[in-house]
Amino acid sequence: MPDSSLPPxxxxxxxxxxxxxxxxxxxxxxxxxxxxxxxxxxTEDGRYMVxxxxxxxxxxxxxLILCExxxxxxxxxxxxxxxxxxEPHSYRHLIDxxxxxxxxxxxxxxxxxxxxxxxxxxxxxxxxxxxKYLDRIIDDGSILRFKERIVVCDSERIDTLIxxxx
Amino acid sequence: MAPLDFKPxxxxxxxxxxxxxxxxxxxxxxxxxxxxxxxxxxxxIELPNAGDYKTMPVGDTPVIVVRDKNGNINAMVxxxxxxxxxxxxxxxxxxxxxxxxxxxxxxDLQGNLATIAFEKGxxxxxxxxxxxxxxxxxxxxxxxxxxxGLAFGTFxxxxxxxxxxxxxxxxxxxxxxxxxxMELLGRFQHGxxxxxxxxxxxxxxxxxxxxxxxxxxxxxxxxxxxxxxxxVSEGGLHHLTYSIRAQDNDQxxxxxxxxxxxxxxxxxxxxxxxxxxxxxxxxxxxxxxSLFPNFSIxxxxxxxxxxxxxxxxxxxSELTWWVLGAVEDTPEQRAMRIRQxxxxxxxxxxxxxxxxxxxxxxRGVTGAEDKKSILAMGGRDVERISESRCNELAxxxxxxxWHGLMES
Ligand code: FES
Ligand SMILES: [Fe+2]
Numbered sequence: 167m168p169d170s171s172l173p174p175x176x177x178x179x180x181x182x183x184x185x186x187x188x189x190x191x192x193x194x195x196x197x198x199x200x201x202x203x204x205x206x207x208x209t210e211d212g213r214y215m216v217x218x219x220x221x222x223x224x225x226x227x228x229x230l231i232l233c234e235x236x237x238x239x240x241x242x243x244x245x246x247x248x249x250x251x252x253e254p255h256s257y258r259h260l261i262d263x264x265x266x267x268x269x270x271x272x273x274x275x276x277x278x279x280x281x282x283x284x285x286x287x288x289x290x291x292x293x294x295x296x297x298k299y300l301d302r303i304i305d306d307g308s309i310l311r312f313k314e315r316i317v318v319c320d321s322e323r324i325d326t327l328i329x330x331x332x
Numbered sequence: 333m334a335p336l337d338f339k340p341x342x343x344x345x346x347x348x349x350x351x352x353x354x355x356x357x358x359x360x361x362x363x364x365x366x367x368x369x370x371x372x373x374x375x376x377i378e379l380p381n382a383g384d385y386k387t388m389p390v391g392d393t394p395v396i397v398v399r400d401k402n403g404n405i406n407a408m409v410x411x412x413x414x415x416x417x418x419x420x421x422x423x424x425x426x427x428x429x430x431x432x433x434x435x436x437x438x439x440d441l442q443g444n445l446a447t448i449a450f451e452k453g454x455x456x457x458x459x460x461x462x463x464x465x466x467x468x469x470x471x472x473x474x475x476x477x478x479x480x481g482l483a484f485g486t487f488x489x490x491x492x493x494x495x496x497x498x499x500x501x502x503x504x505x506x507x508x509x510x511x512x513x514m515e516l517l518g519r520f521q522h523g524x525x526x527x528x529x530x531x532x533x534x535x536x537x538x539x540x541x542x543x544x545x546x547x548x549x550x551x552x553x554x555x556x557x558x559x560x561x562x563x564v565s566e567g568g569l570h571h572l573t574y575s576i577r578a579q580d581n582d583q584x585x586x587x588x589x590x591x592x593x594x595x596x597x598x599x600x601x602x603x604x605x606x607x608x609x610x611x612x613x614x615x616x617x618x619x620x621x622s623l624f625p626n627f628s629i630x631x632x633x634x635x636x637x638x639x640x641x642x643x644x645x646x647x648x649s650e651l652t653w654w655v656l657g658a659v660e661d662t663p664e665q666r667a668m669r670i671r672q673x674x675x676x677x678x679x680x681x682x683x684x685x686x687x688x689x690x691x692x693x694x695r696g697v698t699g700a701e702d703k704k705s706i707l708a709m710g711g712r713d714v715e716r717i718s719e720s721r722c723n724e725l726a727x728x729x730x731x732x733x734w735h736g737l738m739e740s
Contacts, residue, residue: 216679221518227670228518228655230679234671237602244601249547251685253692323650324522326691327684 177266181274185264185303188310189278193259196331201246204331205239209304209311214239216317216332219297230319230328242331252329255286257294259332264301273313276301282332284325295332296320338735343568343728344712349701351527351694357646363738364625365391365643368491370477370484372627372640373397373407375654377481377516378424383441386424389642390485395474396420396430397483400441405478407485408443408471419471430471443471479503480510482638498623501563502570505621508612509631513659517670520653522678524641525691528626528649529734531641534686535620535628536726538562538573539709544689545682547675558617562725563717568732569624573721577615607668608633622726624733632682634665635672647694651687653677707731 188207195203208214215229233239260281268275277298284294302314317332337347350356365371371390374397378386385398387410394410396419412419412432419432419439429446430439436449445466453459474485477494484494495503524531534540542549560575600606611634619631628639638654653676657669676683697703710723714732718725 217518218520221520226516226518227666228673228677230520230677232670232674233602235602238605238674240601241605245547245681249550250681251544251546252688322519322521324520324678326522326525326678327687328679329684 175266175269177269177274182264182266184310185266185274185276188303189261189264189299193261193280197257197259199256201243201330204243205236207312208236208239208315209313210236212236212239212312213314214312214317214331215315216319216328218319218322220322222316222318230324231331246329250329252327253286255284255330257330257332258283258285258291261299272305272307274301274303274305276303280332292325294325297332336735336738338731341714342712343714343731343735344708344724345704345706346731347701347704348697351530351697352646352701354646357643359738360643361391363740364734365393366487367737368486368488368740369625369737370486370491370494370497370623371625372623372638373474373476373483373485374405375481375514375516375638376405376478376483377514379405381426383426383428384424385420385427385430387420387422390474390487391643394418395485396471397485398427398430398441405476405483406442407474407476407483408439409474411472412437413445413469413471439471443473445469445471480506481514482506482510498570499565502565502572502621502623505572505574505619506629508614508616509619509629509636510656514636515657515659515661516654517657517673518653518655518677520655520677522651522687523644524649524651524687525647526649526694527646527690528641528643529730530690530693531649531651531686532622532626532628532730533727534689535622535639536571536573536730537724538620538721538726539724541721544685547681559719560618560721561717561719562721562723564714564726564729566716567736568714568729569736570622570733571726571729572619572621573726574616574620575618575721577610577617605671605674606633608672609665609668611665622730624730625737630676632675633672634669635676636669637676649690 192207214233216231217229231242233242262279264276264278266274267277277300279298281293282295283291285291297317297319300316300318301312303310304313374386379399382399382401385396387394387396389395395407396410397405397407399405410418410420412434414435414437417432417434419430437445438447440446448460450458451460474487476483476485479494491497558575558578562573564571617633621629626641630637636656640652642650644650655673657666675681678687707724707727710718710720710725714729715725
């Protein structure tokens with residue numbers, strides 16, 4: 167689906183800042199390999215999906231990664247730590263300030279651009295992925311959590327594999 | 333040992349130069365990709381309407397696959413007969429006719445040259461040479477045949493018809509999995525850091541499954557005690573390996589609540605990931621099939637996928653996955669397939685290692701062009717069938733098929 171929900175809503179500066187902080191912390195725990203913290207950014211029924219622009223626009227339900235709740239999100243990290251084999255690598259996220267696309271009580275819809283660089287062991291960093299986060303965030307008054315984060319990669323093509331979340 | 337020197341009936345040693353040699357690569361393009369083999373082009377459901385097209389490579393050759401107004405699928409080289417420009421620039425779309433943007437020559441959906449801009453010149457001046465015959469300048473066409481919703485193409489006039497090329501055993505499995513209305517649930521691509529044959533060897537390598545993919549053993553997805561076999565078609569070209577749910581303990585083996593991890597501290601927090609239903613009467617729970625040279629069909633529990641690995645020079649390749657469901661699926665079954673699809677693709681729990689190992693082998697064999705790999709697990713020749721999957725016979729079969737076509 168094209169994002170016809172734009173143009174963006176006006177949201178007050180303090181809300182934008184809280185969301186921005188959430189995104190920065192999200193990028194931080196991934197880039198600093200504190201991956202056990204990552205599932206905590208989601209509500210218990212939180213949904214996490216990594217897909218591509220082509221699949222997203224064609225409404226394809228399968229993702230590169232598709233977690234339907236926080237337990238599945240935790241399993242991704244469990245498998246990454248204990249089962250899957252891959253060459254050591256790290257990410258560096260650059261995350262734009264968010265654009266609010268909907269406000270509905272305590273649920274906010276957002277779209278945020280990001281770029282993610284990947285460094286595999288001692289090789290030079292490379293652009294691994296650029297794309298956008300399509301988020302639904304729940305605000306319980308003190309804590310913001312993702313009810314849904316769909317990561318839409320701009321390219322259909324992933325280099326080799328994806329195991330660390332975006 | 334020169335790359336093509338195999339001992340008679342012995343494909344248990346493969347010179348590493350086959351992966352990196354430029355001459356071998358060029359010969360493969362001619363003998364395999366433009367030679368006597370069928371190449372996967374598209375699922376028919378990707379091109380539902382007249383005029384729907386997609387572009388894709390067959391080997392190194394850019395190809396247009398298009399459904400014409402009679403409902404037939406055609407394939408032609410994406411190269412204008414005038415001066416070689418790409419006729420279709422977008423990777424998919426819908427068109428009435430094919431127009432080359434460079435000088436506006438147009439082709440019909442069968443690839444026939446229809447019109448030439450300023451064919452008669454302008455006000456009587458210029459125009460195409462008198463002797464130019466439009467009917468001799470179509471887009472170069474591939475022979476196309478479809479089977480179970482899959483369209484294949486070949487540049488060869490000699491290769492037998494598609495189902496004869498596959499043979500009845502291979503057709504049986506294709507029919508079992510895809511002989512019904514299917515739905516595309518997703519399509520993903522990843523670039524691999526090595527030669528395409530390293531990936532096809534992996535597809536046919538039944539030996540590595542429980543060793544490389546720890547996710548499977550940790551969660552006992554594929555126990556070695558399961559019944560099954562590896563089958564190789566005549567001449568080695570294609571292969572099929574399958575596992576059948578053990579009769580004794582079938583109840584609950586895939587029941588999510590029964591899944592126990594080998595390590596007590598490592599259990600899935602969301603075992604519903606592996607929830608499945610017995611989709612096939614034969615109780616096949618795993619089937620991996622390769623169709624020579626570079627195509628594969630796979631069933632893993634209820635995840636049904638197609639894979640195509642396209643060479644991008646000797647040391648790079650590109651893998652595309654099609655993840656499929658059946659139109660007849662209930663909403664619950666569809667949801668199970670979608671969840672299980674976390675097992676496959678570039679981020680798949682039991683697939684990501686296969687992509688990585690292609691790059692690791694490429695790096696490992698750099699500078700070892702005079703050395704050979706060993707494929708002696710289960711013998712040295714290519715038997716047609718083995719019940720043990722601790723066997724490299726299907727990989728030996730790949731080299732038998734490869735060798736046969738390269739020498740033909
Ligand atoms: S190259 Fe196509 S019309 Fe000239
Ligand atoms: Fe594998």
